[in-house]
Amino acid sequence: MTTTKLYLESIDAGYYQNFHAKIIGVSETSVVLDRTLFYPLGGGQHWDTGTLNGPNGPLSVTEVRGRGDVEHTVQEGHQLSIGDEVQGSIDWDLRYARMRMHTAQHLVSGLVYEMFDGARTVGNQLHADRSRIDFNPISFDEPMLESMTNAVNQTIDKGLEVTDSIMTREQINSMMPPERTNMDLLPASVTDLRVVSIGNQIDMCP
Known part of the structure; x- marks a missing residue:
């Protein structure tokens, strides 16, 4: 059990x-x-x-x-x-802070992928007050960071709805390329996945 x-x-x-x-x-x-x-x-x-x-x-x-x-x-x-x-x-205060941080990570990862030629999220460490996200292949200069920060804040200001659903691997692969979903990190035995959407955009973290 x-x-x-x-x-x-x-x-x-x-x-x-x-x-x-x-x-x-x-x-x-x-x-x-x-x-x-x-x-x-x-x-x-x-x-x-x-x-x-x-x-x-x-x-x-x-x-x-x-x-x-x-x-x-x-x-x-x-x-x-x-x-x-x-x-x-x-501990609700701790949980809620990490929930917001986790959602923010997916928002950042999705925008970085769109803005910088498919830069892929390859790792992260999430805390209540700070986080680290690893991207590949890319390194950021100040103008890039400013552009990304502005895009993130503008998206947050839209107040997009966060929803979830269950999808099969086939459904997800038909919607997004494998390098976007990190599907290669999941064992083949995993057939159904919970997908969280922000507005009409989804970001995966197997």
Whole structure:
């Protein structure tokens, strides 16, 4: 049994702050839940923090890792057991800051691709207050940075709607070239993908 990632169910689900879950795995310092709102480490972004409130009171969640079974690190001696029910709450200020930063990264990546001859995003590191995006093949001079900054700000000012949908690899490949989607980074076993659109533009991060 793997952990259901509640935040992936819809765009609105990304704004949920509280949830209930059942413990399906335990170790001395962590628990695995059947469902979670906590985002684990991945995609250049750090994990959510928050609390789990169980039979013995609240516990701080200090680290979250895993793709299938998502492990939530809590204090040693937590006394939680398989089958216990818990109420989870995420640190909303931290989550919301990272959500905005992640969306901004996709906006920047999409505009850089369009403005600078298909420059590809090959890596990133996202934080609540700053981020790094790696592009190839390109290096920026001051006029290029100014042009990109203006384009990003103008797009933000439009207040475009952010939506999500599920698409197959074939659908995505028919809409965009592979170097635009980074589809080559995904194993062939992945056939359906969640796609987030900003206005009528999409940017992929496998």
